[in-house]
Amino acid sequence: MKALSGKFAVVTGGGKGIGAAVAKRFIAEDAAGVAVLDYDWAAARAFAESVGGNVLAVKCDVSDREDVGKAFASVYKEFGRIDVLINNAGITRDAMYHKMTFEQWDAVINVNLNGVNNCCVQVAAKMREQGYGKIVNISSSSAYGNVGQANYSAAKSALFGFTKTLAKELGGKNITVNAVAPGMIDTDMLKTIPEQVLNSFIAASPAKRAGSPEEVAGAVLFLSCDDSSYVNGVVVDVNGGFIT
Ligand SMILES: NC(=O)c1ccc[n+]([C@@H]2O[C@H](COP(=O)([O-])OP(=O)(O)OC[C@H]3O[C@@H](n4cnc5c(N)ncnc54)[C@H](O)[C@@H]3O)[C@@H](O)[C@H]2O)c1
Numbered sequence: 001m002k003a004l005s006g007k008f009a010v011v012t013g014g015g016k017g018i019g020a021a022v023a024k025r026f027i028a029e030d031a032a033g034v035a036v037l038d039y040d041w042a043a044a045r046a047f048a049e050s051v052g053g054n055v056l057a058v059k060c061d062v063s064d065r066e067d068v069g070k071a072f073a074s075v076y077k078e079f080g081r082i083d084v085l086i087n088n089a090g091i092t093r094d095a096m097y098h099k100m101t102f103e104q105w106d107a108v109i110n111v112n113l114n115g116v117n118n119c120c121v122q123v124a125a126k127m128r129e130q131g132y133g134k135i136v137n138i139s140s141s142s143a144y145g146n147v148g149q150a151n152y153s154a155a156k157s158a159l160f161g162f163t164k165t166l167a168k169e170l171g172g173k174n175i176t177v178n179a180v181a182p183g184m185i186d187t188d189m190l191k192t193i194p195e196q197v198l199n200s201f202i203a204a205s206p207a208k209r210a211g212s213p214e215e216v217a218g219a220v221l222f223l224s225c226d227d228s229s230y231v232n233g234v235v236v237d238v239n240g241g242f243i244t
Pocket of ligand 1: 012013014015016017018019037038039040043060061062063087088089090091111115138139140141142181182183184185186187188189190
């Protein structure tokens with residue numbers, strides 16, 4: 001029996017990057033079904049077709065509450081239940097704070113914070129009823145503060161308190177809620193960081209390299225399966241020892 005045998009999972013922003021690596025790992029660990037929710041429909045579909053297994057591509061903007069409701073309804077219809085929710089969809093709109101526009105602020109908060117709430121709301125009551133659930137929120141090492149990312153840092157650090165509170169509220173129902181805070185991970189998101197800045201981060205990092213999406217997926221898997229049954233409300237840093 002593998003780590004996720006018989007389990008149904010939802011991975012938001014699973015069309016590429018870290019989310020795709022997580023979804024792929026879940027299928028390799030025998031998940032009964034993985035729904036990939038992404039607003040990039042083409043990417044989600046192409047990914048689902050490339051992986052094989054029971055991967056369901058669902059078009060969904062996590063910042064749109066109505067859209068999220070419809071997407072989860074379609075997943076429940078297809079799978080019957082959701083055991084694991086990975087809140088991974090995220091964006092950056094970087095700017096120094098004195099130049100940051102309200103549009104940049106709102107966009108990041110709406111996806112990276114409100115989007116997580118929109119999805120948790122869809123599963124919390126049902127996980128309580130089924131007496132089982134695993135929620136993993138993808139935060140970031142930028143949660144500890146990072147120049148040019150006041151919006152992103154605010155959203156990602158808010159996930160710490162949110163995660164720990166849900167862990168306390170839902171823990172008695174056999175539900176764990178944890179967070180993963182990746183450092184520099186080699187995805188399209190990293191390409192938005194100026195090369196010089198990125199090189200200085202890498203030079204300051206004990207690992208002297210960026211991490212891979214698969215290295216994040218390993219930590220997410222641990223928090224998504226029963227190996228972590230007594231781990232609740234924690235933040236796992238996956239950053240090669242680099243603290244910003
Ligand atoms: N790459 C890094 O260095 C890094 C570091 C720390 C944290 N993270 C976090 O990891 C998560 C995944 O990042 P990534 O590097 O794989 O990024 P990515 O840009 O490669 O992939 C993000 C995915 O999320 C989807 N997405 C974005 N907004 C969405 C929305 N509103 N609704 C649905 N889907 C949406 C995109 O279409 C894309 O498929 C994000 O939450 C990000 O903040 C990334």
